[in-house]
Amino acid sequence: MSHKATIPIGPYHPLQEEPEFYKLVVEGERVVDVDVRIGYNHRGIEKISEGKSFDQAIFAVERICGICSGSHPIACVQAIEEIAKVEIPERALFIRSIIQELERLHSHMLWLGLAGHFLGYNTIFMWGWKYREPICDIMETVTGNRQNYGIMKVGGVRRDIEKEHVPYILSRLDEFTKQLDMLKGAILDDPVLHARLKGVGILTKEKAIDYAALGPTARASGVDIDARRDYPYAAYPRVKWNVITQKEGDVFAKTVVRILEMYESVNIIRQCLDKMPQGPIDAKVKDVPPGEGIGQIEAPRGECFHYIKSDGTNSPMRHKIRAPTFMNFATFRETVIGETVSDATIILAAIDPCYCCTERMVVVNSKDRELYKGPDLIKLSQEKTRLIKEKMQRL
Amino acid sequence: MTLDDILASLDKRFKDSIQKIEKTSPKKAFVDMDAAKITQFVIHIFKDLGLRPNTISAVDTFGGFELLYHFSYDRSGVTLSLRALLKDRTEPTIDTITGITRSAWWIEREIHELFGINFRDNKDLRTLLLPDDWPKGVYPLRKDFIPPKRDSRGHTHKPGAA
Numbered sequence: 245m246s247h248k249a250t251i252p253i254g255p256y257h258p259l260q261e262e263p264e265f266y267k268l269v270v271e272g273e274r275v276v277d278v279d280v281r282i283g284y285n286h287r288g289i290e291k292i293s294e295g296k297s298f299d300q301a302i303f304a305v306e307r308i309c310g311i312c313s314g315s316h317p318i319a320c321v322q323a324i325e326e327i328a329k330v331e332i333p334e335r336a337l338f339i340r341s342i343i344q345e346l347e348r349l350h351s352h353m354l355w356l357g358l359a360g361h362f363l364g365y366n367t368i369f370m371w372g373w374k375y376r377e378p379i380c381d382i383m384e385t386v387t388g389n390r391q392n393y394g395i396m397k398v399g400g401v402r403r404d405i406e407k408e409h410v411p412y413i414l415s416r417l418d419e420f421t422k423q424l425d426m427l428k429g430a431i432l433d434d435p436v437l438h439a440r441l442k443g444v445g446i447l448t449k450e451k452a453i454d455y456a457a458l459g460p461t462a463r464a465s466g467v468d469i470d471a472r473r474d475y476p477y478a479a480y481p482r483v484k485w486n487v488i489t490q491k492e493g494d495v496f497a498k499t500v501v502r503i504l505e506m507y508e509s510v511n512i513i514r515q516c517l518d519k520m521p522q523g524p525i526d527a528k529v530k531d532v533p534p535g536e537g538i539g540q541i542e543a544p545r546g547e548c549f550h551y552i553k554s555d556g557t558n559s560p561m562r563h564k565i566r567a568p569t570f571m572n573f574a575t576f577r578e579t580v581i582g583e584t585v586s587d588a589t590i591i592l593a594a595i596d597p598c599y600c601c602t603e604r605m606v607v608v609n610s611k612d613r614e615l616y617k618g619p620d621l622i623k624l625s626q627e628k629t630r631l632i633k634e635k636m637q638r639l
Numbered sequence: 640m641t642l643d644d645i646l647a648s649l650d651k652r653f654k655d656s657i658q659k660i661e662k663t664s665p666k667k668a669f670v671d672m673d674a675a676k677i678t679q680f681v682i683h684i685f686k687d688l689g690l691r692p693n694t695i696s697a698v699d700t701f702g703g704f705e706l707l708y709h710f711s712y713d714r715s716g717v718t719l720s721l722r723a724l725l726k727d728r729t730e731p732t733i734d735t736i737t738g739i740t741r742s743a744w745w746i747e748r749e750i751h752e753l754f755g756i757n758f759r760d761n762k763d764l765r766t767l768l769l770p771d772d773w774p775k776g777v778y779p780l781r782k783d784f785i786p787p788k789r790d791s792r793g794h795t796h797k798p799g800a801a
């Protein structure tokens with residue numbers, strides 16, 4: 245007789261930014277099936293965009309996600325620029341790259357913090373979120389906002405980077421790099437984290453290709469893709485940097501990819517500030533003719549894809565948005581099934597979705613009517629780390 | 640493999656099913672093709688040529704529903720879009736491609752609920768984004784969809800209701 249139990253996770257949790265509902269079917273400790281229900285945050289932005297002018301649509305897509313509020317506008321303006329065939333001034337391209345990389349830094353840092361929290365390393369959580377501050381400060385200096393920057397426009401960017409701000413940006417980046425070095429050592433040299441993350445939630449290369457996984461999720465499985473290199477845009481062809489890949493496909497590999505990518509981002513920002521030419525920051529766009537345009541850019545979580553069809557009027561006839569998590573989400577089925585419940589938290593979080601579990605989470609064991617409430621899943625995960633730690637200390 | 644190589648390979652194999660090839664830039668092309676042949680096209684493009692399925696965009700046009708199957712070839716930065724036209728507005732149907740690549744799993748669910756397009760042989764067309772009590776036969780991204788009105792308190796009522 246099998247004792248299958250269902251663990252509902254979600255849809256609301258105060259820690260995470262977006263609500264989702266996971267249904268984990270477990271047999272004892274093992275997860276045997278998983279299903280996801282999304283849509284609690286569906287605001288119909290594709291439909292809203294059809295009723296806005298091209299300039300307004302950029303602000304609408306900026307509100308898709310608070311963390312990717314630089315990526316969606318870039319993809320959107322690139323799609324429109326492709327229809328209108330606009331030449332963008334050099335300086336604007338460099339500013340776009342700088343904004344993109346700053347966003348990647350703060351997004352990866354945010355993920356590291358959350359991953360630390362799920363594993364019972366609350367110090368990493370505190371550090372990660374504290375050390376993200378210099379990046380948010382730079383963003384505020386450059387764009388005027390910590391989030392929702394409002395800097396992209398068709399034909400260029402809205403704000404210039406002032407000459408006086410460059411030394412400040414460089415000094416804050418130095419500060420960030422020092423703290424990143426420390427964090428990297430704390431994470432990658434920790435034997436407990438090795439024991440906890442290696443070989444967990446493996447996504448093979450074949451499956452990553454079949455599910456068309458993107459970004460760090462794909463790169464950790466050995467799929468060498470990066471829209472910054474493959475579909476050159478902004479200033480990326482003008483600077484030197486590397487695409488980080490790992491072969492293993494487990495959670496540890498995804499962590500390594502993200503940490504090493506942050507160094508590349510710092511490197512790109514430094515080169516951009518150094519090479520940035522003087523000149524105008526936007527080109528004049530007269531009108532958007534009928535046509536179709538595609539914008540492909542590398543957001544922190546993977547390739548972000550915008551398709552815009554214009555019929556010659558002032559607003560898009562169709563605006564299709566495909567965020568990277570949409571593709572990475574479905575890989576859950578491959579990575580979670582067969583793992584233990586205590587690992588499920590970090591595996592589900594490893595693709596960096598807008599993951600969410602809830603206060604109202606309930607574990608129902610049909611056999612002896614056991615009932616846990618509250619964030620017990622995170623506790624379970626933290627407990628496992630503690631046990632490994634104790635075991636290692638004994639050795 | 641450049642865009643021209645991919646287009647030549649498609650032209651060689653599916654000469655009769657391709658109506659038009661439109662190159663919008665050196666690395667982007669739109670191919671108008673026969674909607675009934677979609678599975679064969681996708682097998683060739685995904686399995687034989689090794690392109691990465693990007694997404695499917697549905698567009699409600701005057702001539703019917705256009706489905707754009709976007710594929711990318713990362714090694715040369717090429718993006719190819721297959722355009723399948725479904726003229727039937729009452730029961731638009733096309734073959735599923737989930738049997739070929741799992742990446743289409745959620746996209747087909749999304750298009751099914753937002754545009755009312757049926758994917759033949761797809762067993763999992765459950766609701767993905769819309770709420771469970773969303774009325775049947777109301778498809779919000781179609782052009783003839785009438786958004787629900789707000790009352791004096793700013794509340795909206797069920798879509799479809801006058």
